[in-house]
Amino acid sequence: MTGKLYGLGLGPGDPDLITLKAHKILQRVPVIAWPAPDTGPSFARAIAAPHLPGGQMEIPIVVPMRTDRFPARDVYDKASVEIAAHLDVGRDVAVLCEGDPFFYGSFMYVFERLAAKYPTEVVPGVSSMMAAASAAGRPLAARNDVLTVLPGPLGNEELTKRINASDALAIIKIGRHFNRLRALIGKMNLLPHAFYVERVSLEAERLMPLAEVAEDTAPYFSMILIYKGGEDWIQTLPGSKA
Template identity: 50%
Template sequence: MTATLYGIGVGPGDPELLTLKAARILAATPVIAWPAPLEGDGMARVIAAAHISPGRVEIPIRMGFTLDRAGTEAAYDCAAHDIAAHLAEGRDVAVLCEGDPFFFGSFIYLFARLSSRFPVEVVPGVSSIMAAGAALRAPLCAWDDGVAIIPSTRSEAEIEAQVSAADAIVFMKVGRNLPKIRRVLERAGLWDKARVIERIGLADQRILAPDTVAELPYFSIILVHRRGHAWL
């Protein structure tokens, strides 16, 4: 009898945002997999550490987190092979995923490889966007607002078109794309309405005023509402 593959959302950083369901499944699952850098623990493993008992089989999915898509695909292929072996032998496997598994989540690529062969259950997690809104005390949207969630890696023209069509805008993966985002928002007259946060839920989380921002890490988010506040 085959076992179940679980995609577990562990939230953006604060271990207390892990759901009760996620904690229950982690306590009972014999095999844990998690995306990881080439050395050391990955962030998802660190977030969930308190719920992983000694003696669990662990599968770190090692990858370089670069633009080398071929290398990343090879890492997922290797992980899928190892995970499938456990599932076929009747051992449940929980794959940890920062934020939510199906929202820009690393679990998506394992789901694509394994869901046609094994039972899968996805456990939603708190996304970095929801956590950012809460930390910034900035409601994301209200009434009948349209919301654009934009990876900052998109071209400047694409970003400008999406910004012009939305009431509320979320920029993810900002990092070195900050100058491009700032130019778009300044042209739209929205930069002064930006709310900026980096490393959400971690010990070194920072909230920044837009006029003080010189650079940002990859793990940062900018929220903007065209009205300034969603309730207006």
């Protein structure tokens, strides 16, 4: 009997925003694997920490953050060999995923290597996009809105075209692209509709209109929400940590 591979969505950061299902799996799996940057701790591991009984085996998947050759194929090759060794002897392995595993998640790089060979289950999680809208008191999308999710690294021409074409947008992966994105949104006269959310659901959560952000850069875990319309009813909330 081989073990089962789980892609385990853990939600946006607040340990209380994991699902009962993910909590139960964390309580019983003998092996966890988790991504970490080469420069600091693992966010996914931190979300899971309060839910771990202790004593489990752990497989860090250390992904170099400064490489342009993404994904780091050899890192995922090596991690998948390690994970498979546990599955082969009947141990279940949970790969910890911040947010939702299949919403721009790195779990797909493990999934594509192992899901054909081992029983696999992906457990969805609350994505930071949903959490950001909730914390801010702004809809992601409603009625027959078209919602577009845009990665910040896209070029200005493509971003402009797509921002013009949608009523509701979430711009993710903004990090070092922040200043360029803010300038672009300003040039499009959409600053009154744009909201900035940083480290949603964590103690360090920050929420404010995009126009009020003082900094010129943003952390990796931040996002810009644009909702055209809604001025008559959007009530900016004090945030999930207030």
